[in-house]
Amino acid sequence: MTATPDTPSRSERSSNLRTLRKVAPYLWPRDQPWVKRRVVLAMVALVLAKVIAVYTPIVYKNAVDALAGEGVPDLALGAIGLTVAYGMARLMTVGFQQLRDALFAPVAQRALRRLALETFRHIHRLSLRYHISRKTGALSRIVERGVKGVEFLLRFMLFSVGPLILELTMVAVILTVLFDVWYLVIVAVTIALYVWFTFKVTEWRVKLRREMNDQDTDANQKAIDSLLNYETVKYFGAEEREATRYDGAMRAYAQAALKTAYSLAFLNFGQSFFITMGLIGVMVLAAIGVQNGDLTVGDFVMVNAYMVQITVPLNFLGTVYREIRQSLVDMGDMFDLLEQPEDVADKPGAVPLRVGGGRIDLEDVSFGYEANREILKGISLSVPAGQTVAIVGATGSGKSTIGRLLFRFYDVTGGALRIDGQDLRDVTQSSLHAAIGVVPQDTVLFNDTIRYNIAYGRDGATQDEIEQAARDAQIHDFIASLPDGYDTKVGERGLKLSGGEKQRVGIARTLLKNPPILLLDEATSALDTDTEQEIKGALARAGQGRTVITIAHRLSTVAEADQIIVLEAGEIIERGTHDDLLAQNGRYANLWNRQQMDMDAA
Secondary structure (H helix, E strand, O other), rough: OOOOOOOOOOOHHHHHHHHHHHHHHHHHOOOOOHHHHHHHHHHHHHHHHHHHHHHHHHHHHHHHHHOOOOOOOOOOOHHHHHHHHHHHHHHHHHHHHHHHHHHHHHHHHHHHHHHHHHHHHHHHOOOHHHHOOOHHHHHHHHHHHHHHHHOOOOOHHHHHHHHHHHHHHHHHHHHHHHHHHHHHHHHHHHHHHHHHHHHHHHHHHHHHHHHHHHHHHHHHHHHHHHHHHHHHHHHHHHHHHHHHHHHHHHHHHHHHHHHHHHHHHHHHHHHHHHHHHHHHHHHHHHHHHHOOOOOOHHHHHHHHHHHHHHHHHOOOHHHHHHHHHHHHEEEEHOOOOOOOOOOOOOOOOOOOOOOOOEEEEEEEEEEEEOOEEEEEEEEEEEEEEOOEEEEEEEOOOOOHHHHHHHHOOOOOOOEEEEEEEEEEEEEOOHHHHHHEEEEEEOOOOOOOOOOHHHHHHOEEEEEEEEHHHHHHOHHHHHHHHOOOEEEHHOOHHHOOOOHHHHHHHHHHHHHHHOOEEEEEOOOOOOOOOHHHHHHHHHHHHHHOOOEEEEEOOHHHHHOOEEEEEEEEOOOOEEEOOHHHHHHOOOOHHHHHHHHHHHHHHH
C-alpha cells in the first residue's frame, strides 16, 4: 500500500518505532531502580488525578441538585459540604498532577542529560571526514532539536495521550451507565470526527513545519557561517551582501512560518466546530430529559461538565500530535547521527600504545580521501627515535596527509604506519593521541582565558606548570605584560591575539602536554619572517628529546632537520640532509633557490 501525502510512509513509521525503542531504555533502565520507582509512582499519581477528575462532575451534580431541591439529598454533606467537596476534588486533581510532574522530572532530565552526552561524545568520535562534510550550525541544530524532542515526547506521550485515553474511557462508561447509550454515541462520533480531522490537518501541518525547520536551519547556518568568517566579510566589504543573503533565508523562513500559522487557525476552527456540535447534541438530549422529568438540573450540569472536561485535553490533541510527530522526526535525525558509523574506531582488543623511544615507520603506505583519487602512493619512511624529520613539497603533494594518518584521523588504505613497531590500527586512539603533540598551521583557541587555553594541554596542570610552558614557548613575558595576565580573554577562535601570539600559546599548550612525539604541521607558514624566526627557537626547544615530524612548505624552517623528505604527487622523490639535497641539485635545491630569491627580493 502506497502512503498518501497525508499519512506517514512505512519507512517513516518504522523510523518512529525505532526512535521509541531507543528512548524506552532511558525510562526503564535495568541498572537504575530509582528511575523505575519514580516512573511507577508518577503513573499512580496520574491515575489518581484522572479518577478524581472524572468523579468531580458527579460531586458538582449532587451540589446543584441539593441547591435545587431535586434528586436524593445527601444528608451527611448537604449543599455547602458538597460545594466544599467539589472544590477539594478540583484541588486534589491539580495536586496529583503536580506530584506526577515532580516525580517524573528527574527521570526526564536524566534521560536528556544521558542522550545529550552520548550524542556529544559520538560526534567527537566521528571521523574528520564526516566533520569536514557537515556544517557545524546544522549539526548543532540537529542535536538541540533532538534533545528538546526527547523532553517533549517523554512528557506528552506519558502525560497527555495516555491520560486522555483513560479519561475518555471513564467518561464514556459513566455516560452509558448513568444516562443513555445515545450520549455515548454522540460523544464517540464527536471524538472520532475530531481526531480524524485533527490528524489529517496535522499531517499536512507537519510537512509545513518540516519546511519551516529546513528554512530555520538554513538561516541559522548562514548566520553562523558569516560570523565565523567575520574577517573575510570585512576584507571584501561584504556586510550588505551577507545581510541580503541572510535576509533571503529569513524571508523563506517567514513564508513557511506564515503557512504554518494559517494552517493552525484552520485547525483550531475545525476542532471547535466538531466539539461544539457534539456539545450541542448531548446538551439537547439532557435538556429533553430534564423537560420530561427523567433527569435533574444537576444531571444537565454534569453532562455539560463532562463535555467541557474532555474538551480541554482534546483541544491540545492537535498540538500534542503534531509536536509528537515533529519530536519523532527531530529525534530520528539525532538517532541517525548516533548511528553514523565511525570511520576510525578502536578494534576489539585494542591495547594502549607503549612508547619507548618514539620511532615512527611508514611501510609502503597508500591512502586516498576518495577511492578513485590516491594521495599517497606507497610511501616508506623511518623516523628514528629522538630525531627530526622534515617533509616538504608543493601544495597537494601529500605532506599534511601523513600528519593526519599519524594522528589517525584516517586509516591507511594500504601498507602500515607504526610507532615503536606497533601498528596504529592495533592500539587505542586515546593512547595514540596522548603520545602525539600537534602544532598546526592555524592554532585555534577556545573563547576563554589564556590560562585555560594553555592548560588545555594537560588536565589538572598547576599554575607553575602553565607558566613554565609559557616561558618555554617564549610567551610568558607577553602574557605578564597584559592587564589581566593569564586571565586575558582571547576571543572567538583567538582573534584577539596576533598570529604569532596564537602560535606561541599553541606551542605552550603542546609543551604542557609533554608528548614523546611532536608533529609540526606547517607551524610557521602563516607567519611573517621575523615572527617565524622567534617561533623557530620555541619549536626547537619543544623538539628537544622528542621524535619530531615537521611538515613544511617554507624550507628555511627545516634546514637543520636530521633528514628531509621531498614529496611530489604522493611519492618520495628525494631524501637526505639539507646539505645532501642541495648537493644533488634536484627538486629540493630548486625549491630552496627559488625561496631564497623570493626572500632576497622581499
